[in-house]
Amino acid sequence: MFYHLAKDPSQVDKLRAELEPLLNGKTRLDQKDIAKAQHLNGVIQEALRLHPAIPSGFPRLTPTEGITVSGTYIPGEMTVVLPVYAMQHDEENYEQAEEFVPERWYSRPEMIKNRDAFLTWNIGEFGCHFWENNKFADRQPRHERLHRPRVGHHRDARSDDALDPELQVGPLR
Numbered sequence: 532m533f534y535h536l537a538k539d540p541s542q543v544d545k546l547r548a549e550l551e552p553l554l555n556g557k558t559r560l561d562q563k564d565i566a567k568a569q570h571l572n573g574v575i576q577e578a579l580r581l582h583p584a585i586p587s588g589f590p591r592l593t594p595t596e597g598i599t600v601s602g603t604y605i606p607g608e609m610t611v612v613l614p615v616y617a618m619q620h621d622e623e624n625y626e627q628a629e630e631f632v633p634e635r636w637y638s639r640p641e642m643i644k645n646r647d648a649f650l651t652w653n654i655g656e657f658g659c660h661f662w663e664n665n666k667f668a669d670r671q672p673r674h675e676r677l678h679r680p681r682v683g684h685h686r687d688a689r690s691d692d693a694l695d696p697e698l699q700v701g702p703l704r
């Protein structure tokens with residue numbers, strides 16, 4: 532995040548313009564202020580998009596009987612991985628995908644072509660608990676969507692409901 536701010540000082544100006552009125556004489560922002568800080572939330576989200584903490588993706592085992600995901604049959608006992616870095620840098624999912632554009636997360640939603648292509652926290656019941664409890668801004672609708680699919684963890688993906696056949700991940704390639 533600081534790399535992008537250092538590279539583009541206009542982003543720092545935007546942050547200052549947003550945060551100074553919210554500080555309003557206080558020395559630090561509280562949780563309520565942070566929820567109102569759209570640009571700050573966009574900056575964090577955009578840094579997490581371009582630099583996901585686990586870029587390679589998360590291995591999952593398919594159930595013994597196999598599974599069909601978005602029309603593609605995958606045999607049982609296979610390890611499948613969603614390539615997080617590639618998805619989050621793909622022009623099919625994000626306009627100007629290689630650019631740092633925090634505004635796409637609040638005032639320029641048309642720059643996000645596929646909202647499900649954000650996997651920094653992963654999805655499903657084993658996704659990050661921190662995200663579950665500390666949504667940065669008010670993104671409840673998206674948060675609900677993120678947690679609806681039940682994708683099994685590599686530790687126990689063989690349970691009956693580990694992989695949701697209705698999970699829409701787009702064409703496998």
Ligand code: HEM
Pocket residue numbers: 583584585589651652653654656657658659660661662684
């Ligand atoms: C930028 C910060 C963070 C990122 C990007 C991140 C991302 C992730 C990812 C990708 C997973 C793996 C999910 C999976 O295997 O499907 C995970 C798991 C987890 N994270 Fe985070 N995390 C962050 C910070 C935190 C923090 C601060 C906490 C706790 C206070 C936390 C608690 C957990 C827990 C408990 C799990 C395990 C969930 C499970 O296996 O059931 N994370 N996180």
